[in-house]
Amino acid sequence: xxxxxxxxxxxxxxxxxxxxxxxxxxxxxxxxxxxxxxxxxxxxxxxxxxxxxxxxxxxxxxxxxxxxxxxxxxxxxxxxxxxxxxxxxxxxxxxxxxxxxxxxxxxxxxxxxxxxxxxxxxxxxxxxxxxxxxxxxxxxxxxxxxxxxxxxxxxxxxxxxxxxxxxxxxxxxxxxxxxxxxxxxxxxxxxxxxxxxxxxxxxxxxxxxxxxxxxxxxxxxxxxxxxxxxxxxxxxxxxxxxxxxxxxxxxxxxxxxxxxxxxxxxxxxxxxxxxxxxxxxxxxxxx
Numbered sequence: 001x002x003x004x005x006x007x008x009x010x011x012x013x014x015x016x017x018x019x020x021x022x023x024x025x026x027x028x029x030x031x032x033x034x035x036x037x038x039x040x041x042x043x044x045x046x047x048x049x050x051x052x053x054x055x056x057x058x059x060x061x062x063x064x065x066x067x068x069x070x071x072x073x074x075x076x077x078x079x080x081x082x083x084x085x086x087x088x089x090x091x092x093x094x095x096x097x098x099x100x101x102x103x104x105x106x107x108x109x110x111x112x113x114x115x116x117x118x119x120x121x122x123x124x125x126x127x128x129x130x131x132x133x134x135x136x137x138x139x140x141x142x143x144x145x146x147x148x149x150x151x152x153x154x155x156x157x158x159x160x161x162x163x164x165x166x167x168x169x170x171x172x173x174x175x176x177x178x179x180x181x182x183x184x185x186x187x188x189x190x191x192x193x194x195x196x197x198x199x200x201x202x203x204x205x206x207x208x209x210x211x212x213x214x215x216x217x218x219x220x221x222x223x224x225x226x227x228x229x230x231x232x233x234x235x236x237x238x239x240x241x242x243x244x245x246x247x248x249x250x251x252x253x254x255x256x257x258x259x260x261x262x263x264x265x266x267x268x269x270x271x272x273x274x275x276x277x278x279x280x281x282x283x284x285x286x287x
Contacts, residue, residue, distance in 0.1 A: 001148070001149055001178060001218050001219070001220050001224055002178040002183065002218065002219045002220075003215060003217075003218060004145065004175060004186065004215075004216045004217045004218055004219045005186065005187065005191075005213055005214060005215055005216060006186075006190075006213075006214045006216045007190060007191050007194035007195070007211055007212070007213055007214075008194065008211065008212040008214055009194070009197065009198050009201060009209055009210075009211065009212070010198075010209055010210035010211055010212045011209055013209075013210050014208035014209060014210050015210045016210040016211045016212070016213070017210065017211075017212050017213070018212070018213045018214075018215070019212055019213070019214040019215065020215055021146065021215045021216070021217065022146070024103075025102070025103040025104045028146075029083075032083065034107070035083060035084050035106040035107050035108055036107040036108055037107065037108045037111045038050075041108065041111040041112070041114075041115060043115070044093065044115055044116070047086075047089070047115060048086070048089075048090065051084055051086040052086045052087075052089075052090055055086065056246065057244050057245065057246050057249060058244055059142075059244070059246065059277070059278060060086055060087050060090075062242040062244065062278045062280070063087050063141055063172065063278075063280070064087060064090060064091070065242075066170065066240055066242075066280040066282070067087070067091065067139070067170055068091075069238075070168065070170060070237070070238055070282040071096075071136075071137050071168060071170065073094075073095055073096055073097075074097075074136075075096075075097070075135075075136035075137045075168070076097045076099070076135050076136045076137070077091070077096060077097060077098045077099070077135060077136065077137045077138070077139060078098075078099050078101065078133075078135040078137070078138050078139070078162060079098055079099065079100050079101060079138075079139040079141070080101055080124070080126050080138065080139065080140050080143060080159070081101070081102055081103075081126070081140070081141075081142075081143045082100035082101055082102055082121070082139075083102060083106070083142075084106065084108065085100045085106075085112065085119070085121070087139075087141060088100050088139070089112070089115075089116055089119065092116055092118050092119065093116070098120070098139075099120045099121075099122065099135070100119070100120065100121045100122075101121065101122050101123065101124035102121075102123070102124070103123065103124075103125055104123055105121060105123060106121070109121060126155050126158050126159070127151060127154050127155060127158070130161075131158070131161050131162045133162075134161075134162060134163060134164045134167070135162055135163060135164065135167065136163075136164055136167050136168070137163075137167055137168040137169070137170065138159050138162055138163055138167070138168070138169050138170070139170050140155070140159065140169065140170070140171045140172070141170070141171075141172050141174075142172065142174050143155075143174055144171070144172075144173070144174045144218075144220075144225075145173075145174035145175040145216070145217035145218055145219070146174075146217050146218075147217075147218070148218060149228070152228050153228060153231070153232065156169075156228055156229060156231075156232035156234070157232045157233075159232070160232055160233045160234070160285060163285045164285075165285065166284060166285060167284070167285045168237070168282060168283065168284055168285075169229070169234060169281075169282070169283040169284075169285070170280070170281070170282055171225070171229070171280075171281045171282075171283065172278060172279065172280050172281070173220065173222075173225060173278070173279035173280075173281075174217075175217065175218075175219050175220075175277065176219060176247050176275050176276065176277050177219065177220070177221055177222065177275065177276070177279070178219040178220055178221050178224070179221070179274075179275065181274055181275050182219065182247070182275045185247065185275070186219075189251070190250060190251065193251060193252070193253060194211055195211060197252055198210070198211050222239075222279065225279075225281060226281075229281070229283050233285060233286055233287040234283035234284065234285060234286060235283065235284055235286040236281065236282075236283055237282045237283060237284045238281075238282040239279070239280065239281050239282070240279075240280050241273070241276040241278065241279050241280075242276060242277075242278040242279075242280065243269060243272055243273050243276065244272065244276075244277065244278065245258075245265065245268060245269070245272045246277035246278070247272065247275050247277050248268055248271070248272060254268075
């Protein structure tokens with residue numbers, strides 16, 4: 001496991017600074033641009049066009065593909081840290097039974113309920129709250145990067161208690177692997193690219209800016225994820241890496257040089273396979 005840092009422009013000051021991990025629901029929700037209402041809630045079509053299709057370079061569609069290949073419609077599914085619930089609502093629209101949750105009821109709850117009458121959402125803290133019901137399957141998507149090793153162990157043991165005998169856990173890595181290529185890219189290349197971007201922005205705007213070193217979370221190897229899951233009573237059923245260029249698109253230079261569907265994108269895809277942002281795991285409760 002390795003600490004994951006992001007380097008961001010500091011438009012408020014010329015000084016460089018450090019930001020610790022997000023604390024609490026409100027701070028994390030703000031970092032995710034909030035879960036409030038907007039024009040997307042006029043219709044289901046508008047909602048999915050804005051918050052599902054193509055969102056973050058197709059990340060949610062990769063989640064959906066893996067979920068549908070490993071779970072059945074008659075499974076009762078519980079989703080942890082659902083946020084805006086885009087993946088869950090796309091499943092609900094197709095007849096899946098999903099209960100969503102997060103630390104607090106999201107601001108857009110009423111509008112979501114108006115669009116999706118089968119929408120169900122409860123407040124649940126997976127690190128502290130005890131299960132009231134058990135489920136056939138649990139979704140843990142885009143979450144574990146926030147937790148250190150001790151917290152991940154607590155989370156997985158709680159998920160085990162939430163599952164019925166033989167139930168399934170769908171888990172994603174929530175970030176790229178801890179490996180030499182990724183570590184160089186994040187800790188060296190993106191760090192100095194960010195400094196270059198800030199310098200150019202300062203020159204153009206004739207105003208000095210600093211940089212922010214944000215402790216974003218943690219990166220893990222596949223083996224570390226497997227070890228944590230097996231230690232919490234799970235056995236691996238299925239695993240798949242999804243080949244998208246999310247990692248490379250963190251680079252503003254790459255984003256400007258390589259357009260979606262361009263010949264250059266095809267050249268870079270083999271590199272992205274060495275550092276997949278999306279690593280999906282299907283575990284079954286074994287004990």
